[in-house]
Amino acid sequence: MKPFTYERATTPAEAAAAVVRHPGAKFIAGGTNLLDLMKLEIEAPQHLVDVNTLKLDRIERTPDGGVRIGALVDNTALASDERIRKDYGVLSRAIVAGASGQLRNKATTAGNLLQRTRCPYFYDTNQPCNKRKPGSGCAAIGGYSRQLAVIGVSNACIATYPGDMAIALRVLDAKVETVNAGGQTRTIPMADFHRLPGDTPHIETALAQGELITAVTLPRPIQGTHIYHKVRDRNSYAFALVSIAAVIQRDGRGRVAVGGVAHKPWRVETAEPAMPQGASAVASRLMAGAKPTHDNAFKVPLVERTLAAVMAEAKTA
Numbered sequence: 001m002k003p004f005t006y007e008r009a010t011t012p013a014e015a016a017a018a019v020v021r022h023p024g025a026k027f028i029a030g031g032t033n034l035l036d037l038m039k040l041e042i043e044a045p046q047h048l049v050d051v052n053t054l055k056l057d058r059i060e061r062t063p064d065g066g067v068r069i070g071a072l073v074d075n076t077a078l079a080s081d082e083r084i085r086k087d088y089g090v091l092s093r094a095i096v097a098g099a100s101g102q103l104r105n106k107a108t109t110a111g112n113l114l115q116r117t118r119c120p121y122f123y124d125t126n127q128p129c130n131k132r133k134p135g136s137g138c139a140a141i142g143g144y145s146r147q148l149a150v151i152g153v154s155n156a157c158i159a160t161y162p163g164d165m166a167i168a169l170r171v172l173d174a175k176v177e178t179v180n181a182g183g184q185t186r187t188i189p190m191a192d193f194h195r196l197p198g199d200t201p202h203i204e205t206a207l208a209q210g211e212l213i214t215a216v217t218l219p220r221p222i223q224g225t226h227i228y229h230k231v232r233d234r235n236s237y238a239f240a241l242v243s244i245a246a247v248i249q250r251d252g253r254g255r256v257a258v259g260g261v262a263h264k265p266w267r268v269e270t271a272e273p274a275m276p277q278g279a280s281a282v283a284s285r286l287m288a289g290a291k292p293t294h295d296n297a298f299k300v301p302l303v304e305r306t307l308a309a310v311m312a313e314a315k316t317a
């Protein structure tokens with residue numbers, strides 16, 4: 001691990017200002033992703049701004065009947081919160097499908113959103129990787145790509161966004177609240193928060209340098225059966241090959257987002273009116289334009305089969 005300096009933030013805007021003041025600085029929350037990357041020297045921030053002292057660890061009702069989740073609410077607290085379990089079951093289920101109990105105790109809402117890809121070549125510093133080292137190439141294209149993306153890919157990167165929680169946040173139309181070094185706040189819809197790789201796969205989100213996530217908000221609860229279904233190589237402690245977050249009404253209408261297939265949570269709203277026609281009709285619209293590799297072509301039919309299982313479960317709920 002490379003040497004770094006460290007400070008504890010006092011206010012959100014001061015935390016943002018501290019990251020802007022120090023070139024190459026980063027926030028640290030639970031540290032469960034960042035510290036691993038620092039040990040491997042894939043990330044080498046010269047300065048860490050610890051945000052754990054900020055009072056951003058509350059879950060509150062909003063005046064419009066939704067919920068505001070502080071950036072530092074840990075995954076265990078969020079998944080077990082009574083309001084989340086009752087009104088946003090898909091979120092609770094997605095969180096407990098991820099990582100392990102110990103990790104979820106430390107992992108924060110903001111840190112979870114910003115976890116980095118699990119592409120094996122991203123972790124192998126002997127290999128070219130445009131995400132780790134812009135302009136160096138992509139070892140995954142033409143390499144081993146079983147876990148990697150099948151849609152929204154570019155010639156520069158075929159990595160997936162690996163998280164579970166964000167897939168549920170996308171289906172729930174969540175928004176991300178931030179503050180910058182000047183104290184200005186803004187709200188970013190989840191649809192625009194994570195980016196496709198394009199020519200700049202190292203730029204993964206809409207956040208500017210030093211912009212701090214303060215909260216994630218959920219709109220009023222949506223009626224229907226909330227389901228999160230994760231298909232993976234092992235039944236626990238593994239990232240999704242394909243995951244589906246869905247909220248489905250009794251008449252078959254609903255919404256769906258897919259994980260494990262793209263550089264961001266994958267949702268195509270124009271596919272959703274086809275929900276009452278069944279999984280095949282929705283999946284063909286969701287995955288239109290997919291460009292799988294030889295290794296991961298199985299993911300395209302797996303999306304349809306997983307969605308069919310989710311729809312069948314909704315019928316019996």
Ligand SMILES: Cc1cc2nc3c(=O)[nH]c(=O)nc-3n(C[C@H](O)[C@H](O)[C@H](O)COP(=O)(O)OP(=O)(O)OC[C@H]3O[C@@H](n4cnc5c(N)ncnc54)[C@H](O)[C@@H]3O)c2cc1C
Nearest residue numbers: 029030031032033034098099107108111112114163164213
């Ligand atoms: C073995 C293992 C298995 C895992 N399995 C899964 C899984 O199956 N599913 C899954 O979804 N996840 C999984 N994870 C990932 C885990 O969920 C993340 O490591 C965790 O959520 C990151 O949260 P954190 O608070 O520890 O973030 P940190 O490691 O502290 O930070 C991560 C990033 O977020 C930035 N950051 C933190 N807080 C803020 C903020 N408020 N504003 C702006 N930037 C901020 C940091 O600068 C850093 O870049 C796994 C992790 C491990 C180690």
Ligand code: SF4
Nearest residue numbers: 119129130138157158
């Ligand atoms: S797929 Fe993306 S993360 Fe993986 S090697 Fe290529 S550029 Fe790097």
